[in-house]
Amino acid sequence: MDRETLLQDFMPFCDIGEQAPKISQNKDSLTVKITRDGKALKISINNETGKIQVENESKSKKNFSSIEAMFASDLFANLKKWADAQKELLKNETTNAKGMIPVNGRYSDGSLSQDVTGVDRIDEVIESSSRVTGSTEIVLIDGPAGVGKTSLIEKLAHRRAEMYKESGGSLILHVKSRGRVLSNLQDLMAFSLQTIRSHITYDQIPVLAKYGLVTIAIDGFDELGDPNGYEMAWGQLGELVNQVRHKGKLILAGRDTFIGRSRIVRDVKSITADDVVVSLTLVAPSAAQAKEWLSAKNWSKANIESSAVSDLLEDGSFALRPVFLALLGSIKPKQLSGKDSAYVSELLIDAMIARESKLFGAAVNAVMSNEQMKKFIWDFMCEISRDMADSQTEALETSVFGWLAEMTLGAEVNDEVLALIKHRAAVIGFLVQDERPGYLTFMHSQIMNYFLSHVTIDAIEKGEVPKYIRRNLFGADFLSSFIDVSIKIGANERPKIDRFMIRAINFSHSHVHIDRGSRNVGALVISALPYVSEELDLTVRNYDIDDVKARGTYPKVSMENCTISQLDCRGADLSLITFNGVSISSVIADDATRFCSSFPNPAFITDGEGNQVQESNIEEWLSARGRNTEEVSLGGVVPPKLRKHPIYALLSKACRLRQYWLRLEDDLYAEKILKDQNWDELRQALLRHGFLKEEVRAASGRSPTFYHIKHKDRILAADSKDEIVKALMIDLSSAI
Structure with missing residues (x-):
């Protein structure tokens, strides 16, 4: 422990207006003199044992087993008071086990992975990783919107606060983005401290984290990706990694399309070989867990x-x-x-x-x-x-x-x-x-996004550009909700989504590019394209876009002179799009994605498993998913003859619908599938190979037959090792 390091660690705890801590050293110990809460303190640190003695002006002395124990005490951070306040604040967030929705996840340390269930077990696993002193550990918590990332952090924070009196350990500072661009971590840490009425200041937090006394949990970490503040925000994260290096741990929670071990290691330059990056991917409760939970809520x-x-x-x-x-x-x-x-x-x-x-x-x-x-x-x-x-x-x-x-x-x-x-x-x-x-919020941001998506379509359809479209960053969570709303409006109010598209697609021609309006509207245009009338002659032109989410089957459309920072097109069929002068930095895609021959080479591709495709393999990877113009079968499973036949296009479109059940008269998308001339042939093949569930129900004058296509992802992926899917494709090919 050198003098310079000690000076940096004690400086935030020095009273405002007082001199910086003075540090002297002799053979046996280091001595720190500091003014804290108006009292002059003399702190002696034994070089060999690390034990500490603190003496005040009245010669009263307190002994501590370590510097960690001293910083945790009421002389400095008073973490017992923190724990009591946090326990009280979060007591309503943690109910008894019977009333708590099950928490499931998959934990991975890069070499081994395991399924974990329950807050207690997750906390144990998070705390169990081993690393060398002098390193930083980063725990990535990812998963889709609404899966419970924020709730888990709150429950972990409450659990740690409850256990602190008996077992000590690291308390959690829950840092939330609160709807703003997460670019100033110090401001957000200060707000989080204010919430628990703590006397600790934001600049003391990295010191407490460094000594393993506090774990900083940054919730909404994916919002660091705002291109307007990209370098600054990632730079702050890198600086924080350095500041807490010793025994420090950071929790970073965000959407699954943004967080990944390879990306963190690549983009946070301060991460070293000694640092540890582990991940916890949250998944929704199983059907059995959900039924058990509803039973506990008195559902019969x-x-x-x-x-x-x-x-x-x-x-x-x-x-x-x-x-x-x-x-x-x-x-x-x-x-x-x-x-x-x-x-x-x-x-x-x-x-x-x-x-x-x-x-x-x-x-x-x-x-x-x-x-x-x-x-x-x-x-x-x-x-x-x-x-x-x-x-x-x-x-x-x-x-x-x-x-x-x-x-x-x-x-x-x-x-x-x-x-x-x-x-x-x-x-x-x-x-x-x-x-x-004195403040109220939506029960979940996904509920807010649902209503805001309707507001967005209504406003743009009328030619209005609200302030939030011009100022905010439309992230993946909002775009997911926007797609859900677009699907429903496209099915039941097709003229409305068409009017929206006609207004929005020309937005880049008339809007002055001095704010975020054009970027956000461009993302909305691409997300909504599969749900407008196929008769529209559309060209997406002159858009610079940040994040884009593409789902479903895209119609014939041209994209010209556009740049996209990140395109998440998992499961989407882009084969009918014509790209001209389009640049895409990063693509997230999976085996169900289909590309067209004009799709541009991106700088990065992340596959459906979260792995980054090697730059030298990008061309081959795209070609294997439809970009090649030669008459070859996809993955060796879809024969060329079938690939060019309308029945295969019908199968692909049906598998990309979000609906669970298909029924005539339910919506426009289902009707197009079920009234197609190839549906009966496709239906019989799907039934023969166990890919279709068919039910007849009483339906008050409407069509009584419901269809559910099972294992859609397997069908779209067309894996050469999947013998059942291969048999389906051979069957279809012989039938046409």
């Missing part, structure tokens, strides 16, 4: 096995993500009777709106119908999401909700009813208390 077996609910509780279903499972558990099963589970988010949100519309009381019900109340709640949530987005925040003061409710209602009701609605508006089920007293 009949409720769980009803057609509407059982469809939602299939393994891999979107509804199993904790954010939606919690919403499902909060509504009555009979509210889902007769519903289709094709659009899970809309189904659950509509159920919540129906529930809340009946809770405003008799006086309101006397003057406003239930349909009017549903519309009010819908419009109100849209206004809230827009106001939050415009303000670059995920929480608003409680007082704001009153005037937003009044603005939403207009002059429809008298003052007495208005007062009742304003009073009730702030406790609508979509909203929860923020960690800041």
